[in-house]
Amino acid sequence: MPPGRPRAFDPDVALDAAMLLFWRHGYEGTSLAALTAAMNINTPSLYAAFGTKDQLFQKVLERYLQNPASYLPNALKEPTARKAVQKLFDGAVHMVAHARHPDGCLLVQGALAAGPAAAAVRQQLADTRRRAQLALQRRLERAVTERDLPPHAHPQKLARFLITILWGMSVQAAGGASRRELDEIAAMALESLPN
Amino acid sequence: MPPGRPRAFDPDVALDAAMLLFWRHGYEGTSLAALTAAMNINTPSLYAAFGTKDQLFQKVLERYLQNPASYLPNALKEPTARKAVQKLFDGAVHMVAHARHPDGCLLVQGALAAGPAAAAVRQQLADTRRRAQLALQRRLERAVTERDLPPHAHPQKLARFLITILWGMSVQAAGGASRRELDEIAAMALESLPN
DNA sequence: CCAATTCTGTAACGATCCCTAAAATATCGT
DNA sequence: ACGATATTTTAGGGATCGTTACAGAATTGG
Structure with a gap:
């Protein structure tokens, strides 16, 4: 000591x-x-x-990022893109549904809009959100090269779309959305994956 | 006077x-x-x-709600559900892309998470968001009765999903998403409409 | 010109904001 | 037991927060 x-x-x-x-x-x-x-x-x-x-x-x-939000990098380790995205949304819903957790995601709730004093924090969160999107994009790009996703799939647009839904779910959670509602949103997001 | x-x-x-x-x-x-x-x-x-x-x-x-966000009720007046949703997202992108407008939607940026002093404002914005979602849901329900959408379409889930994407686009805009990116997200959202 | 009315400008109120100086307290090695 | 070190407690500083009292200025109708 x-x-x-x-x-x-x-x-x-x-x-x-x-x-x-x-x-x-x-x-x-x-x-x-x-x-x-x-x-x-x-x-x-x-x-x-x-x-x-x-x-x-x-x-x-x-x-x-290490403790409750580790579901994102963990999900991307799944063998297929579909399983990865599925686990990604499942993990997000699971985290929000956790009784002791506030509604939504800290990356969104932390400082979406803020005054001058919090501009740095706001920017840092925006950067972190972008990194999350990029990580998903990289995983989808890998899926295309592995013939896991069809060649016409567009990893960048797809990752952007899926992450948009994820942030949108954070807004919905802040508005009091139930776990069942979030689950149904996640299920619909999965359908945007090409076969 | x-x-x-x-x-x-x-x-x-x-x-x-x-x-x-x-x-x-x-x-x-x-x-x-x-x-x-x-x-x-x-x-x-x-x-x-x-x-x-x-x-x-x-x-x-x-x-x-009257001035820059009137695109929502206006869009719902379109004759078909597809055109309504298309105009809804076009209006949202157009509003955000307006040079003199801040990024995102006031209903999201105004007070997503807030301290005790702003709890009332936060709740009011959440209520307003929910009303927007309900308005879209009513429009989609009408489309089902009008045989505009197939009978297996689920207006509540569909409206919830589309509005989730809309709020997600607000988060993306707050992170600096370009108009082109928002347009591509909107285009993908449209594809979730049943034929 | 005058009284009544409503806005403007100056000033300041108490409360809370984030942050820190200084003294008291509890552990370390010797 | 004693000096050194690091934490705790108490207290408060300077700035800003949202809000308001008060006096001066500009218009109305009479």
């Missing part, structure tokens, strides 16, 4: 509490007072451990 | 300026200081003419 007074909190537990707040109320809608209350730490402890609000959000985002 | 000192500004012009700000930066991301600066009026004038920030947003929302 390093010298000095030991931490009275688990950084990962505190980070999870912060993630839930940012996820539910967005970056701008989450105050530091609300964060410290949910994380059960005082403001200086937060700053010592995680830095400013921006930097805390960055750490939350990294954790989000 | 009523007695008293006349207004030095046009309420509709001021409302348009407020709409652009709310649209671009969201409800929480738009401060009253930014509003008064863009509207070229002082704070007491704003409160006298439009009430509190919530009430101003409500008036902006009404104006948004």
Whole structure:
């Protein structure tokens, strides 16, 4: 154990509490007072451990991608494009339906539109969304070269379309869509895959 | 002309300026200081003419639905379901592509996730989104009774799916999607209509 | 010209925003 | 036990938040 007074909190537990707040109320809608209350730490402890609000959000985002949003890279490992997309949407619905999770996706709810103070966070989320789309595109391109998808399939347009539906489902979830409704949307999205 | 000192500004012009700000930066991301600066009026004038920030947003929302978002009810007046949906997505893309308009749809960008202070606005936008979806659903139901859509078509699921794509396009626009990309998404959405 | 009315401009209110300085506390190695 | 180190607690700073009081300015009808 390093010298000095030991931490009275688990950084990962505190980070999870912060993630839930940012996820539910967005970056701008989450105050530091609300964060410290949910994380059960005082403001200086937060700053010592995680830095400013921006930097805390960055750490939350990294954790989000690794922990609840890992369904995306995992789904792309499926052997066929159809199974990959199926698992992708199943994973998304499963994540949102998780009782303890807020509605929607942090990449969308975090900061879709924001004021000047949150412009950096907003841009970072947009970049992350684009990376997700690109990952799906690469997987579909691979499927074409593997004769898994027909040669006339258009991976870029297809990935863009499917990811658009995914973000749209996040908006629907924010509006209170039920799991059954999200499942039916996902099923219809699957039908846009060429045979 | 009523007695008293006349207004030095046009309420509709001021409302348009407020709409652009709310649209671009969201409800929480738009401060009253930014509003008064863009509207070229002082704070007491704003409160006298439009009430509190919530009430101003409500008036902006009404104006948004009448002025740039009227493409939705207009599209539903088309004689066939296919033409209606086509005009719906064309109108959406056209609105977003308008140079002076922010990216996306105010119903999505306005307050998708928000803090406690903006909970009412958030709920109001969710309700408005749901009404839009219901309007499309009613139009598709009419198309089924008119033998315009096949009897096995499912208006509720179909409307939900198409509107999900529409909200997803708003997220894509917020991420910097080009008009061409949005057009291609719209074209793929049209293919989900049954023959 | 005057009273009544309504808007405008200046100023400021309390609350909350994000962030930090300083002192007290708890562990380390010696 | 003691200095060194790192965290906690308490307290508050400067800025901005949404909102409003108040006095001056511009119009009305008489």
